[in-house]
Structures are given as C-alpha cells and as structure tokens.
Amino acid sequence: MSHEPARASAIADLMRAGRETSRLSTVFRYAIAERLGLTVSDLECLDYLAEIGSATAGQVAERTNLTTGAVTSMLRRLQQAGYVTAERDPADRRRMIVTLRPERAAELERPYERFAEQAKQLVEGYSGEEVMLLVRHYGRMQAIYLAELDRLRNHDPAQ
Secondary structure, eight states, X not given: OTTHHHHHHHHHHHHHHHHHHHHHHHHHHHHHHHHHTXXXXXXXXXXXHHHHSEEEHHHHHHHHTOOHHHHHHHHHHHHHTTSEEEEEETTEEEEEEEEEOHHHHHHHHGGGHHHHXXXXXXXXXXXXXXXXXXXXXXXXXXXXXXXXXXXXXXXXXXX
C-alpha cells in the first residue's frame, strides 16, 4: 500500500481546493450582487427563476433557505424593481407564482459572461471522461449539500 500516503495527500489537496473554490464563489456572488444593487439572496432567487421559469414563493423560500416572511419581502422588492412578476396561482389562489421578467435576464447574465467564457475554455481542455467525472462529482456534492441542508433545517441534534 505504498500509494496510500500519496492518495491521502491528494484527497486533502482536493478538499482544500474545494473549500477555496467555494469561498471564492461566495465572494464572487457577493461582488456581482453588489454591482447589480441586489442582495445575494435576491441573486439566488433570480438565478433560480432564470433556470426554471416560474416558482411559488414557497419554492423560492426552500431554494434560498429563507423564511416565507423574508421571501415575501424579497419578492415584493424584486417586483417593485421590475425583476419579477407575481400572479396568483389559478389552481390555488392562496399561492403566488413568481416569474423572472425576460427583458431583465440579460442584465443578470452580463456580469457572468467573462467568467462563463473562461470556464468553458477550461472545460474544453478536458477529455469526455474527465468531464463526466466532474459531472458525477458535482452531482454527488449537490446531494451531500441537500442532505445537510435538510438536517440543518430540521434541527438535527447531531448538528
């Protein structure tokens, strides 16, 4: 087992790189939100809506990890700023369906354009197998994040 110390060192390097990438991603999101005059929660909400189209306030609350009261205030602010529309759900009049205004989507994408181009160029240098490894890795990491968020939301005593 002469490879075990090298493997353990590589895993430690990967974990450090993951933490630093996560930290830089957070700082980057804060900088973009500030440039757009938004909060990071606003940006998360708008990114989510850009991805899926429309959502209920409850879905936005779950995605952003905010209370429904905080989401209501955020959505009102985003609606007044012209980023979203909100209409009653015809199937359940108690629920609001929130939609990103398409004419504002480009404005939200602009700060990411250079980063996205550089990331695309980086990934183009990988083989198909390497890309699939990264896809599996990110998928598994997302599952871990979701499970941990669920535990935190449910006040798991182990946390």
